[in-house]
Amino acid sequence: MNFSADRLLLFGATGDLSQRMLLPSLCALAHDGLLAPELKIVGTARSEMNDARFRNFAREALERHLPAGRRGGLAEFLNRLSYQALDASTLEGFDDLARKVGTPGQGLAIFLSTAPSLFEPTIAGLKSAGLTGANVRIGLEKPLGTSLETSREINDAVAAAFSEDRIFRIDHYLGKETVQNLLALRFANLLFEPIWNANYIDHVQITVAETVGLESRVAYYDDSGALRDMVQNHMLQLLALVAMEPPTSFDATAVRDEKVKVLRSLRKVGEGESVIGQYRAGAISGQAVPGYDDELGKGSATETFVAIKAHVDNWRWKGVPFYLRTGKRLPERVTEIVIQFRCVPFSIFEGRGAKTQPNRLVIGIQPEENIHLSLMAKVPGLDRDGLRLRPVPLDISMPDALAGAVHRIAYERLLLDLIEGEQTLFVRRDEVEAQWEWVDAIRDLWNRTGVEPKSYPAGNWGPSAAIALAERDGVTWHE
Structure with a gap:
């Protein structure tokens, strides 16, 4: 149902995500006049506080995490906020929450950021309090x-109260500008799409590297590991955007239909096609850091690094490997996609002593948003000792190239889309389940074959076996 919500209910309103991303994003949208004047924001969490204390809490978070230049109209934004304490594990209190929300004039948008164990009781509580009607959508x-x-249990619980067109599953990577620019690069430029296939592309690399360790996520991460934390969602979404067929239009149904086709075409990972690791004490940027077991305070078999050789078995990508790697305590924080093209089929320059190298397209997502394309060019000179060629980079820094445009954090776009009901950048149930089916098969393989994490010192690019995974195919990881 199309409506623009005039109430926004934030679960987990006092949590880290709310402080760093949600409240700053909403304040920035309000500053730019993108939130309707009548939109009211209700926060809820276990913490006991009244409206005034929550507004002070929000002010402190905004002063820490939002640039001063985007805090215009701060007082007006804070006046939109109210708060209701709630223990979501019990039905008690949801009626009070409903009274706090009031009766929306147009509709209610709910942002649910809670532990997975609270999804079902929260949905039950919302339903009991009449907060799941046709004019309510949930993120x-x-x-x-x-x-x-x-x-499936979570999705079934949500589906019992909300139809699929009112469910917005969030993967914040899809809100990043460069991720969306990947679609523009492919489908708005005749230069790339005709060669975006197995005839011209040798392989694809997707890297999501972090320099941080456990930080405040000790309990969650040790139960999850790198495969569930990063591969199942962010990395498979990036892979789907790289590999998808052109959608018939840029709308939620068409885009998500094509992504699902890719995810269902993923071949099961076989023995020897994955490597897992766990970091030990080392150094990041010259600073000593402890090992995973030291941070955890005990031994663990949880992987903090994973590298996978994946295959998309369809007409476009048959025979093209997709190398995925992600990990913690790696040398730098970087998310990038590398498209490695094939060599030219015949070089007219070999007789003059010149060697060609294949073109490479690197799409940087974070920390810098950029596009780098390497082309072969002749080195200036008289060439009496032989002709020389070398790669020449074409670099596009997206913030510089699009100077003057407002560059927003991902949650600004996603929250606004949730409020307005635009689902294109959200993940559909069949996508989520296709991702889990592939990832579960990998973990089952590890359990059957006794795969254990290999150690790597913090500050390195994972265990040496990850290098070998690519090098035995003649591939070098882009670093």
């Missing part, structure tokens, strides 16, 4: 389960 923050089975 779900990950993790949506820990397996296909648990994901």
